Amino acid sequence: MFSVLVCDDSSVARKQVAKCLPQDWHVSVHFAKHGREALNQLDQGKGDLLLLDLNMPILDGYETLQAINDLNLNTKVIVISGDIQPEANERVRKLGAIDFIKKPVNGEILRETLVKHNLMAGEENQEIEPESLDQDIRDCYQEITNIAMGRAGDHLARIMDVFVKLPIPNVNLIEVSELHMMLSDIETHERVTAVCQGFLGAGVSGEALCILSDSSFSDVARILKVTEEVDDQIQLEMVMDAASILIGTCLTALGEQMDLHFSQGHPVVLGQHQSVNDLIALNKVKWRRTLAIEISYGLEGYNVHCDLILLFTEESMTTMNSKLAHLLEDD
Template sequence: MPTKLLICDDSNMARKQVARSLPEDWEVDVSFAENGEQAIAAIKAGKGDVLLLDLNMPVMDGYQVLETIVKEDLPTLTVVISGDIQPEAHQRVTGMGALDFIQKPVNKDKLTEILLSYGIFTREELSTSKVNQETATKSRQDKIELPAINKPVPKAQEVKERVYQPITLATDLRDCYQEIANVAMGRAGDLLARLLDVFVLLPIPNVNLIEVSELRMALTSVATNETTSGVCQGFIGAGVSGEALLILNDSSFKEIASLMNYHQDIDESAELELLMDMANTLIGACLSGVSEQLDMTFSQGHPVVLGQHRNIKDLIATNSAKWRQTLAIEISYNIENYSIKCDLLLLFTEESMRTLNNKISYLLD
């Protein structure tokens, strides 16, 4: 009888990646859930003997799912697969009943190892799968076809139309960008958690293709009644360029200084130092997480202070001449039990989207 396996993640790309990472030829009946509420319903319907669970999701997140499983004594074995790699996140989920934790993007060997260690998948099945995989590989090699030699060459006009189509952000591409941002966000959050010795509350990243006027409105909603300080840092890679903005609420400085054991008087100079420390930590780690997933390297420019103790509109006005249409990824970091609030924005140029779209399109196959 096949194992009833449930994959719960709000990202379609992530669900596909997990499904592809299951052991070959494992006799399994796979179901999918887009949020925790759907997952609980599926488990109650008998579709989740084993649950592979994300943490950051809308409607009901992974922590709430684990709480419900324990509270209602639901029959499922849970392995968490998440971009939130903070040590405390690992400790929390295992303390709530999860068997184990795997960081995103999921590693097939690691997943198989965990399934084996808990007896969910057996070595007998693994041996059988290797034989079947070798047979399938040989079969595919025997069936390789040579490319057609008289393939019609597309007309110049057709090529032009394909190359110069206007930039749009389709739903499946938005999902990919959001999942890439989710993993990168987790890397940066983990570094911040270790730096401040805190637990960082990670949101679902916002991804939008917007005009500069819309960007101003979006940022205005971040802190309507409070002054902020901001840092901008440019970055460039192969065919990709953009800017990263870190915007920190001014009320956060005192608590950040305390957590970093900063004992000097908190004047503007000290605040600038703390702002730059936060920017270096979050921007560097987040860009590194993005570049790792896309297999490309970003060179970072020198950080530039947009302003201190200013309204967000004024911060944006400082740099608005550079922006037209942009792919904007917004991540809001909050610290548990503290009033620290900062927003990180990755802004990619319109020209960069052609390269990025091509780069991630293979993830959708």
């Protein structure tokens, strides 16, 4: 029997992809949480077709594609990812992927893609290997963030004509005392400039924090072809521009997935050339206990590091959990 291997670190995404497979396709379906798991299953003959995510721990999608080439494994690969940068599409095709589908996956588009590549057998229902039904709402937040992060990265990549390195988003319900742990990729001695922007939706409120390390400014200026001296005012404008792109695009994409419309307040400078610890100390009363989503963007080939943190009030989770409940339901 033809077999399909769905590889994604999100259990919600794996389940969505499986539900979007054509119901008249006679296949067996298997699952992997990351690239290394996928390679082990491919080695066992599970996966005539691999539906592959890009942003995963252990072994990401790019590394998995390279390993498939190196090991000469016989499988066709379709990438399904929230990273919609044109260069991401180009890179996976160069590594051997036969097609690219953006998240969230659409059943009709998936069927058309399968037909286009002569993969459809057009017979009975598929046999799906059991996947745990005990879904964690945290995984839902991570999956919708993954999609929003990809759209924001694509927006930034097109404006700056660079390739944006996308991370695995970090989602946690934390106390303010734990907030500094989310910034472990920023050295304690690093100086940063930060902008905060409040947002509001029906039953949901929070703040978005955009932090750019001071060491990034020279490369950002080079990318933007800034010819004058990069003084404090120009640096602040750079942070404001980055915040506008990342915050606006992420909130729009999150809102679309939860059927919410977010209005945004005016951006406020939290600090310029401050340490991360000082930044947190100055604002700890404001944040208290919060649902925190962290995304750390980088630009390939440049020393540019930008953290985007979305802080939702604890009360907002009731509305958001209700909006996300459909992701945990069976058809």
